[in-house]
Amino acid sequence: MPIHEYRCPECGVFELLLRMGTATRESACPGCGSPARRLVSAPGLSRAGTPAARLIERTERTASRPDVVAAPPPDPRKGARTTGNPLHRRLPRP
Numbered sequence: 001m002p003i004h005e006y007r008c009p010e011c012g013v014f015e016l017l018l019r020m021g022t023a024t025r026e027s028a029c030p031g032c033g034s035p036a037r038r039l040v041s042a043p044g045l046s047r048a049g050t051p052a053a054r055l056i057e058r059t060e061r062t063a064s065r066p067d068v069v070a071a072p073p074p075d076p077r078k079g080a081r082t083t084g085n086p087l088h089r090r091l092p093r094p
Contacts, residue, residue, distance in 0.1 A: 002043070008036040 003015050008029035014036070016027060029036045 005039040005041050006036040007039055008032065008034060010034055013039070 002020060002023075003017055004023045005013055005015050006027050006029070007013050008031065011029050011031040014030060016023070023038060025038055026035045027038070028034070
């Protein structure tokens with residue numbers, strides 16, 4: 001559902017979550033009850049499907065809530081088999 005912005009002359013700007021096509025030109029202010037006019041605002045478009053947008057959202061999320069792990073990942077040189085490129089086995093080891 002879209003968010004519609006209204007401006008009350010007494011209380012200022014407030015938002016209402018209304019179904020598409022049901023927003024009226026004026027609505028009662030939830031604070032004081034006086035009539036408030038609807039504002040024309042930019043739509044909230046999202047790029048949520050793109051990989052870049054997912055990366056940006058993950059980066060923003062981990063800035064305040066980092067992922068917590070129980071243990072470090074296993075070392076592939078200590079017996080765990082990897083499914084990487086088999087040609088990498090021929091490369092010199094340190």
